[in-house]
Amino acid sequence: MSHTLGARQAQKLRTRQALLDAGLRLLEHQSLSSLGLREITREVGVAPAGFYRHFRDMSDLGVALVEESFGSLRAMVRVIRDGRARSDEVIDGTVDVIAAYVRDHRAHFRFIARERNGGVREVREAIAGELTLFAEELAIDLAGQPESEGWNAEDVRMLADLYVDHMVMTATAFLDVPAAPSPEAAAAERAIARTARRQMRLIHLGRSHWLDDGRGGAA
Amino acid sequence: MSHTLGARQAQKLRTRQALLDAGLRLLEHQSLSSLGLREITREVGVAPAGFYRHFRDMSDLGVALVEESFGSLRAMVRVIRDGRARSDEVIDGTVDVIAAYVRDHRAHFRFIARERNGGVREVREAIAGELTLFAEELAIDLAGQPESEGWNAEDVRMLADLYVDHMVMTATAFLDVPAAPSPEAAAAERAIARTARRQMRLIHLGRSHWLDDGRGGAA
DNA sequence: TCATCCAGTAAACAGTCGTTCGCCGACTTT
């Protein structure tokens, strides 16, 4: 059964987590491919060789960070899924959730944004996989909404991809405003949220007129 | 006047360009922050110390690469600006231009995509600046189109940002299909182009209904 | 209680790195 996880294994997990945390902290100002193994162990206070007890190499740690990052994101996304029905509220709610995610998990998202096209293949692929999964889930949600009546699966997926891309872009925009609270920063955040809401509204508008001409939007 | 640029200065420029080319080549599979000065000079066949005759450090070379990259992009964008008027043609043309840019300047765009959120601040800011400039120009173009009648400046800019983000995302998607020509690669490219066209069409649809309810889309 | 396991250690390995220095020699200017 799930007994209290012997002091042995517990300590190992704590060290592993310390390595992940230190990595994420150091990645705030540099990218994974320039982050050294010794740099992390030094930060944690562990001998360099100890690193290998937990990760094969830095890409391995990177992939672990991807999983950790998307874990915190998924938890937050469930909030939207169980949201209201009116499109205004869904849009506002989505933007708020994005803003909250970036505020509360800034380092996580910065890591994802940075390594999404970064220099480490394994990590890039892990992120791409998670985003695809995310888009697939969203497509299922969208397909169930009344606005999607008469849509074929391909177009629903097309719309889901557009939404995901837009969410990533919006979150990235939030990243660029300084974390330290200040009047200017708050204003910048509000401007980004305002623009993002209008963009989502415009997309939603396009969505609701997609079938207007009876061609299903096809050329 | 512009006399034929003394053999002295000409040679210097040739070396400088060789450094830039080598850098771009090496950046295909890694990111700027992990690229070493010696790595570049070795590739070119120049002594490490020679690097400093052309660039202060690697960030300096990175910024030069940003300018070079956007130079080739701007040249290509002019093709769209002087394009047809019908929205179908503009959309198809835009997607084709994006595809062509990624095909012909793959290394340039890969660099931009990778360093847009990369670990080197100066380069990140240079890219952000160029993209802002790009969005501003696009906003001017959009404002001049009949579809924008009755739009306020903020909403036009909001739309321009949406288009730019979408173009970047589309170009990035093209990047992920292998450069080597193959049946599968060609099919993947066509799928991306098809999705991108539909997304642009959906956005265009939203744009043309933006003022429908007389509130200018405002909540 | 005793043998076993294994997370973490300390030291050494062969490299690599960015940067500085003085110097050469071909081009440029006078």
Add this chain to the structure above:
DNA sequence: AAAGTCGGCGAACGACTGTTTACTGGATGA
């Protein structure tokens, strides 16, 4: 033709890198 400029070279520097090795000592299970 002489003087000056300056791109590129070669060598040396101290610091840092990832990885391997044999080890220690506390938790673990018999």
